[in-house]
Amino acid sequence: MLLQLQEQEATLRAQTDDSDKLTxxxxxxxxxNAEVAGFDKNHLTAGQKSILAVQDQVRAxxxxNAGLEQANAQHALAVKLQQxxxxxxxxTAQKQQAANDSLAQMTMSSPAYEQMTAEEQIRxxxxxxxxxxxxxxxDHSxxxxxxxxxxxxxxxxxQLDIVTTTAAEKAKIDSSYSLGFEKRGDGLGYHGGQCLRSDEKLCHQQL
Incomplete structure (x- = not known):
C-alpha cells in the first residue's frame, strides 16, 4: 500500500513539472511509475509480474540516466553562458577602445595614430x-x-611586426624627405632657412 502511494506521489510530481524541462x-x-501505479495488484498479468520483479532495477x-542527462544539460548551458x-x-572592450582611440587621435601624430589603429585591428x-x-x-586542455x-x-x-617595420620605414622616408626639403636651397647656400655662403651677397644673387 505504501509503495503504491509513493508511486502515485512520483506520478503527480512529474505531472506538475513543466514537461518541456524534463529529460x-x-x-x-x-x-x-505511472504504469506500475496503474497495475491491479489483485489481477496481475504475466508481463506485469515480470515488470514488478525488476521495477527497482529499472527505476534505479x-x-x-536522468541524472546524467541533467548534468549534460547543465554543462551545455554553462558553455553557452560562458560564450x-x-x-x-x-x-565592452571594443567600446572602451573606440573611446580611447577618439582621445588618442586628438593627441597623437598621424603616423603614430595610424600605426596604433593598424595594430588594434590585428589584435x-x-x-x-x-x-x-x-x-x-x-576541450582547452x-x-x-x-x-x-x-x-x-x-x-x-x-602581422604586428609587419606594421612596426612598415612604420619605421615610413619614418625614415619622411625623415629623409624632411631633410631634403630643408636642404632644398643647398645650391643656393641655404640649410634650415639659414644662408651658409660666406658672402651673403651670393645668397641674395641666387635668390
Whole structure:
C-alpha cells in the first residue's frame, strides 16, 4: 500500500513539472511509475509480474540516466553562458577602445595614430579568431587547442611586426624627405632657412 502511494506521489510530481524541462529519462521514469501505479495488484498479468520483479532495477537505472542527462544539460548551458559572457566582454572592450582611440587621435601624430589603429585591428581580428576557436574546440586542455592557440599567437606577432617595420620605414622616408626639403636651397647656400655662403651677397644673387 505504501509503495503504491509513493508511486502515485512520483506520478503527480512529474505531472506538475513543466514537461518541456524534463529529460528523456525523466519522462520515461514518470511514465514507468505511472504504469506500475496503474497495475491491479489483485489481477496481475504475466508481463506485469515480470515488470514488478525488476521495477527497482529499472527505476534505479532510469534515475541514473536522468541524472546524467541533467548534468549534460547543465554543462551545455554553462558553455553557452560562458560564450555569451565572452562576447559581451569583447563588446565592452571594443567600446572602451573606440573611446580611447577618439582621445588618442586628438593627441597623437598621424603616423603614430595610424600605426596604433593598424595594430588594434590585428589584435581585434585575432581576438575574434580565438573566440571562434574556443567555441569550436571546447576541450582547452587538448593538443589541438594548444596547437591552434600557438599558431594564432605566432601569426598575430608576425602581422604586428609587419606594421612596426612598415612604420619605421615610413619614418625614415619622411625623415629623409624632411631633410631634403630643408636642404632644398643647398645650391643656393641655404640649410634650415639659414644662408651658409660666406658672402651673403651670393645668397641674395641666387635668390
Amino acid at each position: 528523456a529519462s525523466q519522462k520515461k521514469l514518470a511514465a514507468f 537505472q532510469l534515475q541514473v 555569451q559572457n565572452a562576447e559581451l566582454t569583447q563588446q 581585434n581580428d585575432f581576438a575574434d579568431r580565438r573566440l571562434k576557436l574556443d567555441k569550436e574546440v571546447t 587538448s593538443a589541438l587547442y594548444s596547437q591552434e592557440t600557438d599558431f594564432l599567437a605566432t601569426e598575430q606577432q608576425k
